[in-house]
Amino acid sequence: MIDNIINEIEKLKEEKNAIILAHNYQPKEIQEIADFVGDSLELCIKASQVDDADIIVFCGVNFMAETAAIISPEKKVLLPDNRANCQMADMVSLEELKQKKSENPDSPVVLYVNSRAETKSEADIVCTSANAGKVVSSLDGDNFIFAPDYNLGTYSAKLSDKNALIVPEDGHCYVHTMFKVEDIEKAREDHPNAKIVVHPECNDDVRQLADYVESTGGMVRLAKDPSIKELVVGTEIDLATRLKRENPDKEFYPLRRDAFCLTMKLITLEKVFECLKEEKYEVTVDEPIASKARVAIQRMLDLS
Ligand code: SF4
Known part of the structure; x- marks a missing residue:
């Protein structure tokens, strides 16, 4: 069938x-x-x-x-x-973004690719989780407007040493914000020889405890590194499916087994x-x- x-x-x-x-x-x-x-x-x-x-x-x-x-x-x-x-892509409205722009007319606008077309049309530049730091570093000035993911906004601010004006302040991915500090602690206990990688959409306390912070493309490249034999993966569960398919002789453990993006x-x-x-x-x-x-x-x- x-x-x-x-x-x-x-x-x-x-x-x-x-x-x-x-x-x-x-x-x-x-x-x-x-x-x-x-x-x-x-x-x-x-x-x-x-x-x-x-x-x-x-x-x-x-x-x-x-x-x-x-x-x-x-x-x-x-x-x-x-x-x-x-869900995250719909968390910022065109009106909210325009309001933020009118309050900060000199700040360039960076839209995460996880956003709708009409809000992207108000952006100076788009970014993904793979290139957010590089994109923000390429901009003039100390401030930038960022939408709609709060965690990626703060992460790219840190990487570029700039100040993020994030709209909305609670924009998030429900899958990546599921991960908690306790999940990292448990993974360290359960898999003491494994490295831990998490996605930039995770909360900052989780990112800080991980060994690596990577987009899913970065995780695919990391998994191929000869020094990696076991990897705990803090992102949507099916990324581990791809990692195992491409690296059958290595072990991949989802950081949580309920991290599903339903849509x-x-x-x-x-x-x-x-x-x-x-x-x-x-x-x-x-x-x-x-x-x-x-x-x-x-x-x-x-x-x-
Ligand atoms: S995992 Fe799903 S809800 Fe989260 S950002 Fe990706 S597509 Fe959106």
Whole structure:
């Protein structure tokens, strides 16, 4: 049954000249059928380079598909389930961001890629968790406006030695803020020989106790390091799935087994099949918004 559906997906992909991009948090079976699996930055770069496909099926959440639609406007971008959203991306409104800008007119605006297209259109530059420090360091001045993740905002301020004006003050990812100091302490006891890596969206007290702070792309590279034999992974649970698939002789332990991003798991093989067959759900961004957001995304890509 699973083999049948995978064959059908492969056939449709060829017929329609489609490519499947999947985020590192996608379930194992989706990672396995994808043409490319990566973090937000890698997927953004990939979407900007897909010259020979007509359709991009984006297995992830809506802001990722929107970003692909903005940077590849000539492609049809499809999201297999139109309810796959990111709670954090909706935590900052356009009005709040404009208010912060009017209060701090000299501060450049950095939008985390985990945000909606209309707020990105108000940004000077976009960043991901892989390049936030580098992006913020490239800006003039001591202050910068950052939205919508409080933890990534404070982390990039620390890396760049600048002051973050974060909006909203409670923007967060419910998955990464699940991790607590006690989880790190327990992991040290349970796996004394393992290193611990956590994501920059985690709270500062957790980040401080970890051995490394990395984006998921950084975690993929870290796992390949010959000095790493066992790794405790403080991010969404399916990243450990990818790490094990690519490094079968090493051990990976999720920092918490309940760290699921529920909307990432809405994508299934059946929905990918339907999506290709019916060409639904198409994600589009109005050109006046897209053209402004494209400038902010391109600035980030030029730094990468
Ligand atoms: S893990 Fe958090 S930040 Fe990432 S898509 Fe899910 S809710 Fe959004």
